[in-house]
Amino acid sequence: MTEPELTEPTAPVPADPVLNVRDLVVAFPDRRGAGRRGERRVVDGISFHVAAGECVAIVGESGSGKSVTARSIVGLAGESARVSAAELTVAGQDVLTLSGRALRRLRGGTVGLIAQDALVSLDPLRPVGREIGDTLALHTNLGAAARHARTVELLDRVGLPDAALRARQRPGQLSGGQRQRALIASGIAGEPELVIADEPTTALDQPVQAGVLRLLGQLRDDGTAVLLISHDLSVVRGIADRVLVMTDGVVVEEGTPAEVFERPRHAYTRKLVAAVPAGHPRGTPLSGDVPAAVDPAVGPTAGAERRGGRGMTADEATRPTFDDVGTQGDVLLEAAGLARTFHVGGREIVAADDVSFTLRAGRTLGLIGESGSGKSTTARLLLGLERPDAGEVTLLGQPWSQLPEARRRPRRSLVSAVFQDALSSFDPRWSVGAVLADALTHGRTVRPAPVRAQIAELLDTVGLDPALATRRPLHLSGGQRQRVSVARALAADPRVLILDEPVSALDVSVQAQVLDLLDRLQRERNLAYLLITHDLGVALHMSDDLAVLQEGRIVASGPAATVFDDPQHPYARLLRDAAPATFR
Amino acid sequence: MSGPRSAVVGAPTFRPTAGEVLAGVVLVLLLVAALWPNLLAPGDPLATAPADAFQGPSTAHLFGTDESGRDIYTRVVHGASESLLIGVLATAIGIGLAIVLGFVAGLGPRWLDFGTTRVVEVLFAFPGLLLALLFIVVTGPGVLSSTIAVGLATAPGYARIIRSQVRRTASAEFVEAARVLGRGRLWIVARHILPNVTAALFVLATLGLGQAIIWVSSLSYLGLGAVPPAAEWGAMLAAGRTYIANFWWMTFFPGLAIVASAAAATVIGRGIQKRNRSAV
Numbered sequence: 073m074t075e076p077e078l079t080e081p082t083a084p085v086p087a088d089p090v091l092n093v094r095d096l097v098v099a100f101p102d103r104r105g106a107g108r109r110g111e112r113r114v115v116d117g118i119s120f121h122v123a124a125g126e127c128v129a130i131v132g133e134s135g136s137g138k139s140v141t142a143r144s145i146v147g148l149a150g151e152s153a154r155v156s157a158a159e160l161t162v163a164g165q166d167v168l169t170l171s172g173r174a175l176r177r178l179r180g181g182t183v184g185l186i187a188q189d190a191l192v193s194l195d196p197l198r199p200v201g202r203e204i205g206d207t208l209a210l211h212t213n214l215g216a217a218a219r220h221a222r223t224v225e226l227l228d229r230v231g232l233p234d235a236a237l238r239a240r241q242r243p244g245q246l247s248g249g250q251r252q253r254a255l256i257a258s259g260i261a262g263e264p265e266l267v268i269a270d271e272p273t274t275a276l277d278q279p280v281q282a283g284v285l286r287l288l289g290q291l292r293d294d295g296t297a298v299l300l301i302s303h304d305l306s307v308v309r310g311i312a313d314r315v316l317v318m319t320d321g322v323v324v325e326e327g328t329p330a331e332v333f334e335r336p337r338h339a340y341t342r343k344l345v346a347a348v349p350a351g352h353p354r355g356t357p358l359s360g361d362v363p364a365a366v367d368p369a370v371g372p373t374a375g376a377e378r379r380g381g382r383g384m385t386a387d388e389a390t391r392p393t394f395d396d397v398g399t400q401g402d403v404l405l406e407a408a409g410l411a412r413t414f415h416v417g418g419r420e421i422v423a424a425d426d427v428s429f430t431l432r433a434g435r436t437l438g439l440i441g442e443s444g445s446g447k448s449t450t451a452r453l454l455l456g457l458e459r460p461d462a463g464e465v466t467l468l469g470q471p472w473s474q475l476p477e478a479r480r481r482p483r484r485s486l487v488s489a490v491f492q493d494a495l496s497s498f499d500p501r502w503s504v505g506a507v508l509a510d511a512l513t514h515g516r517t518v519r520p521a522p523v524r525a526q527i528a529e530l531l532d533t534v535g536l537d538p539a540l541a542t543r544r545p546l547h548l549s550g551g552q553r554q555r556v557s558v559a560r561a562l563a564a565d566p567r568v569l570i571l572d573e574p575v576s577a578l579d580v581s582v583q584a585q586v587l588d589l590l591d592r593l594q595r596e597r598n599l600a601y602l603l604i605t606h607d608l609g610v611a612l613h614m615s616d617d618l619a620v621l622q623e624g625r626i627v628a629s630g631p632a633a634t635v636f637d638d639p640q641h642p643y644a645r646l647l648r649d650a651a652p653a654t655f656r
Numbered sequence: 657m658s659g660p661r662s663a664v665v666g667a668p669t670f671r672p673t674a675g676e677v678l679a680g681v682v683l684v685l686l687l688v689a690a691l692w693p694n695l696l697a698p699g700d701p702l703a704t705a706p707a708d709a710f711q712g713p714s715t716a717h718l719f720g721t722d723e724s725g726r727d728i729y730t731r732v733v734h735g736a737s738e739s740l741l742i743g744v745l746a747t748a749i750g751i752g753l754a755i756v757l758g759f760v761a762g763l764g765p766r767w768l769d770f771g772t773t774r775v776v777e778v779l780f781a782f783p784g785l786l787l788a789l790l791f792i793v794v795t796g797p798g799v800l801s802s803t804i805a806v807g808l809a810t811a812p813g814y815a816r817i818i819r820s821q822v823r824r825t826a827s828a829e830f831v832e833a834a835r836v837l838g839r840g841r842l843w844i845v846a847r848h849i850l851p852n853v854t855a856a857l858f859v860l861a862t863l864g865l866g867q868a869i870i871w872v873s874s875l876s877y878l879g880l881g882a883v884p885p886a887a888e889w890g891a892m893l894a895a896g897r898t899y900i901a902n903f904w905w906m907t908f909f910p911g912l913a914i915v916a917s918a919a920a921a922t923v924i925g926r927g928i929q930k931r932n933r934s935a936v
Binding site for chain 1: 828829830832833834835836837838839840843847848851852855
């Protein structure tokens with residue numbers, strides 16, 4: 073397939089852009105291979121511009137070069153980086169020829185930077201007001217009193233309630249969203265002509281995300297040029313005037329969000345857009361290259377119930393043999409009135425309060441909510457890692473949460489889990505083969521040799537090369553690690569899988585592959601899923617039913633298709649409205 | 657298929673520094689001296705020759721002779737086994753005790769952790785040598801009691817490190833994953849916690865060996881461990897003390913052996929520690 077070559081930017085360069093970049097190349101010395109003197113071009117000849125009152129977004133996955141591009145603009149690409157460009161000007165100044173002193177004046181003055189993680193970017197020991205005051209002291213001639221007044225005004229402008237009080241607080245006393253707002257306030261304190269926001273919403277819950285995006289939109293409407301760097305297409309879509317899609321250091325596509333997302337011309341953009349779970353109905357594969365289905369050698373088609381109601385793919389014809397995969401819809405796990413309260417430093421934190429639901433064979437219940445809403449506690453209650461204060465979990469109609477651990481242990485193979493951070497869920501000393509051998513033999517051995525064939529089969533099932541068995545998880549990519557952890561979860565042949573934020577650490581295309589894998593495995597094995605996520609798009613794509621958790625309570629629940637149409641609770645609507653526009 | 661984050665493949669380089677090579681040579685010599693002393697010094701360390709007393713270093717007597725004409729080189733070489741054995745034993749006792757304390761505190765119920773930790777902290781507050789002296793006062797001097805004393809004195813320091821390591825490993829996500837897979841407590845301790853803690857222990861032990869050698873020598877020097885004429889470095893120091901103004905070699909060479917072995921153990925231990933951290 074031939075791709076339309078992107079030769080000229082689609083938008084003509086205006087007479088006086090705030091930021092103009094032509095043929096930007098950023099190269100780092102290549103350290104791989106001893107003695108080899110070479111360079112790796114992380115950014116390879118990209119051109120774009122941002123005019124006043126315009127928001128341009130660069131989207132791409134990790135490693136695409138988008139953040140390096142942003143940092144190069146303010147001379148922060150790194151000491152070993154070699155930056156060159158035919159033109160790199162900010163408000164008429166050539167960044168490449170500026171002295172260190174002039175660059176510092178540029179940063180915070182002409183260009184405001186908003187970094188990704190406010191917790192790391194703000195000094196934990198200094199009140200946030202001081203941070204902003206410093207910027208003002210550096211870039212304006214205001215006196216101390218005027219600076220303070222301006223600080224409060226800025227915090228107020230970014231929507232922090234009680235701005236005067238907040239200015240005296242330290243980052244640790246603010247919530248994630250408030251911190252991000254404070255960071256934006258310090259970014260715009262010098263009244264910059266250009267604001268560069270590098271993943272400004274990535275660490276935030278969706279309702280908070282929406283607020284931050286609105287704020288960036290306001291800045292643009294006030295005439296500031298905004299350069300937004302993001303991996304999240306739905307974020308970009310709501311706010312950007314123009315979008316650049318970057319991969320491997322080059323811009324493969326440029327256009328308005330409507331052009332890029334609805335009529336993507338380049339194969340990579342198409343793949344990226346298709347990988348976004350939001351808006352794709354349940355059961356449709358997200359990744360173009362769906363990994364090979366189960367090897368036919370694994371097992372002939374058993375007397376398998378075909379699932380109705382969902383699109384079937386050809387690979388469904390083959391599925392491994394299981395004595396009893398049950399009928400779809402069988403109740404496998406039931407939670408009734410779960411409650412759990414933690415006492416931390418004299419305060420009570422209600423992590424679960426009257427949480428009830430059922431998990432059925434072959435179906436997915438999506439559990440959504442913000443951080444701190446009790447999602448993970450619910451998962452731990454179901455996994456028997458935590459004992460409920462009240463209520464009960466029953467598994468296949470028999471007691472589960474009330475059992476003493478010794479009696480629960482023999483049945484633990486029925487309920488398995490996939491964790492968010494795959495890497496830390498593996499013993500660093502174990503190879504992939506050891507991890508799977510342990511899971512396959514119920515802990516009798518970690519030597520892969522006796523179960524080599526089964527390990528290869530498992531790895532094949534999750535779409536990994538069996539040769540990876542000798543590697544350590546540390547040396548795998550994020551997607552590979554998560555596949556290994558899915559393989560481990562499957563090894564004991566469970567009926568119920570608890571998926572705790574299984575894809576939130578992954579890039580969008582890798583996320584798509586893992587979601588497709590989970591979907592296929594569910595159909596093959598009639599597994600019941602509890603999918604815990606903060607990402608509405610993922611939840612809507614994967615779930616048959618949804619439950620919204622807020623402060624430990626289920627505030628809305630029902631079939632995924634209707635729970636937001638007819639919300640029984642205003643919070644569900646709030647969550648929906650806050651979500652980026654893609655799937656409304 | 658895999659994400660764009662390609663992992664670093666291949667182990668970091670393990671090229672030793674010049675200091676580490678030197679430390680390695682010293683340790684090898686020490687081991688040979690401890691196991692087969694006759695290879696390096698065929699003579700008898702206790703053989704006296706009053707006619708040759710107080711000879712300075714020469715080709716006949718590399719390190720000179722002592723007040724009874726015993727060859728100091730031979731004695732230093734033959735003393736290695738005793739010094740090293742006592743050092744290894746003391747470290748083993750210290751770490752063994754610390755493993756018990758550390759695991760009890762790290763894995764036991766809260767009250768047990770509280771109790772053990774407080775006891776360990778009180779012991780830790782004493783200078784180690786004072787603790788060892790106290791023990792010897794109770795049990796009486798001797799090689800065995802000084803070894804046990806040093807072991808006891810070093811245990812609190814190790815116990816604190818082991819406890820925190822145990823707690824960190826026990827709360828790791830992979831331990832939780834093992835529980836979800838239905839593994840029992842003992843299984844998890846044996847398969848996950850112990851091996852992960854042992855890796856750190858190995859470094860501790862190497863570092864501790866150097867320290868133990870110094871302490872055991874100190875006790876012997878004070879006359880509380882091995883006593884002259886035994887060819888133990890600390891005891892040789894003590895014997896030479898009287899003559900230090902006139903016959904420096906009697907104290908210098910045993911002292912050099914103590915310093916060299918302790919330094920070598922420390923350099924090697926640090927080297928392992930450094931590489932361990934960069935590798936994991």
